[in-house]
Amino acid sequence: MTGQRLSEVLDGALAPCLDQLLTPALVIDLDAVQANIAATIARVGGEDRWRPHLKTSKQAVIIDLMLDAGLRHFKVATCDELGLLLRTAGSRAVDVLFCYPAQRASLTAVLALARAHAHARVLVLADSPAHLDAIAAWSRALGHTSPLPVMLDVDLGMHRTGSIPAEWRERPSVPEPLVLAGLHGYDGHLTWAQREQAQLGYDALVELATALCSGPAAPAPSTLELVTSGTHSYAHALDHPGLRAGAWRHSVSPGTIVLSDRRSHAAERDIGLRQAAFVATRVISAGPDRVTLDAGSKAIAPDVSPPSCAIVDHGELEPQRASEEHLPCRVQPGAASPELGRLLWLIPEHVCTTVNLYREAVWIRGGRYVGVGPVGASGHGCGLPDTSLVKPPREG
Template identity: 30%
Template sequence: MQTKPWYWIDNTESLNTPALAIYPDRVKHNIDLLIGSISEVARLRPHVKTCKAIEPVLLMLESGITKFKCATIAEAEMLAMAKAPDVLLAYPIVGASVDRFLELIKTFPETAFSCLVDDPTSAQILNDAAFGQNLKIPVYIDLNIGMNRTGINPNKAVDLYNFCAIKEALTPMGLHAYDGHIHAADFETRRQQWHASFMQVKLVKQELMAKGFASPKIIAGGTPTFPFYAEEPDVECSPGTFIYWDEGYRQHFTEQLFLPAALLVARVVSLPDQTKICMDLGHKSMASESSLDKRVRFLNAPDLKLISHSEEHLVANAGENHHFKIGDVLYGLPWHICPTVALHQSATTVENHQITGSWETIARNRKITL
């Protein structure tokens, strides 16, 4: 008897495509693997930018993970709705986001919220707003260790830490560093690059302690450098992509054995000529920031060569005498799962080859209620 591929869905008749399919058993496997990869679960602070849904957060909570990281007010609210105990909003809080963040704190008192600061001006604005509402905000100093996106120069970090320490409504808790610029496929090359960047964090920590501050907490890294931070006993680790995995990470970070747990399900909608097939998998349903050859790999059609990609269409060369027919179902592993998830209002759950329900991608919106 022939065994079905793990991704196969028996009851696709009613499935509207393109669809995002989630395999909860594999999600649970990835959570367990993450927990088993570190000395203690309390050192995990997963980023929810990938899943953006309450159900996988609940699975992490059930597994003993209590700390989380996010990038938007909506993601923070989603975590609070799931009753996550500890949430770090790891994004500059400026403009109207200041009032929204304070409202979030007041609306969900059972969740301990913290945020990042990387500039005295924004820190002062946050302090004044919080002080006016009789709130005390835990903050982490965001360090720029090479990503050159957000974060303060490490040479100026101690001054900012001290600046926050003397403010009425801010409590500096520690340091935050994201090293998304480190993604070499070669493991030892990646380790060397990580070590050079992380030394900057260690030096700031040493200087703070020399000036009499308590040992600062350190929250650092993403999935590519997770194996290295996991070896550092005093660091909280923040991988995100692990929850669903994708083709890009599968190819580049082979030392990490997470399983693909989210796929794109598409159908052949047209046969434009003898060698080409057209699928209903356009820009609106699959991340398209990479080159055409780095967008999706079809598990049940790995030899397809992508030709063009537009809003509602994906065209591929299937070769002479191909077997594809209109209506055929294809299962694609996205190259970049995080922005792909954000394109789908909900995901279809698949268990034992059957569609069993859906997970709403509730935090894909910029606003839930606040």
């Protein structure tokens, strides 16, 4: 930057298309994305130690930048994310963990995608010993007989999915056609400050991995991967001696850091992240002590308590609780209200849920508008054939 304020840089980038730009709009700075990817690879110690979660980016243009940087290991939570990754990778071999407890319908879709992209290695996640048996039974019923790599989901204290280490210790083998590929221990309940709690969880994960590799029919440790840690705990995992020095491969899986957001301030300082995702919004109502923007809960961070965002270069505006299409902001006493129609820029508190709200994103690079493209894995698909051109049957 040349001394300009960030809002001025962003205004200038979109100046050629402002008359056509409908707001709210998701805007992605591709230079910042590329810088964040490179900085994260350097911080974690190489491409093989980072398995980014694509729940944040959901865009082929960003996946391409990851692949160009040498990343080949990924996590996804939906079939749409898996399909987008495999299509974007093309002939490039990738290794992707479907890190969500698949049920029969989603497992069917995952296996179909894996068969259609033979160059890719697709792993599934087992939530519990009972779920492990169910995956094996469903796979056999679907005619899948080739080895299917599975990771065991280990509950390290989040109590959302997975089973505690003691339950997995009682189940040292996996049924055919599954093969044990590793352990997944996500610690999303912990913050940057909870280092000791994180280390205790990693101790338990390492102990379980060692136990699972001790029997005569157990896999060699070198064939296993231990996957841990999102944006708020990756540094704790990188420092853990058992994870770092074990015979297995260890990877961390933060995804938010690709785009960054307000909640990632500690990671931003640690890695040197740049803010890459913004929501462009306009003032649609202005009063002496209040302005309202067109970026409500359907436009930015619907899952967080207010404030859902920060307004770039406008500290005098305090975002209040949003309704669906409106974001009221209090104007600090003595400050001037932005004029009606003024373009403002928002940094989301939580970027992952923000990106998921958009069907397309505006791209800037080098301080210039460079195009628009789809957010190819936003929302949820049902997996059924499109019958939008078929009239539904009438009742009676």
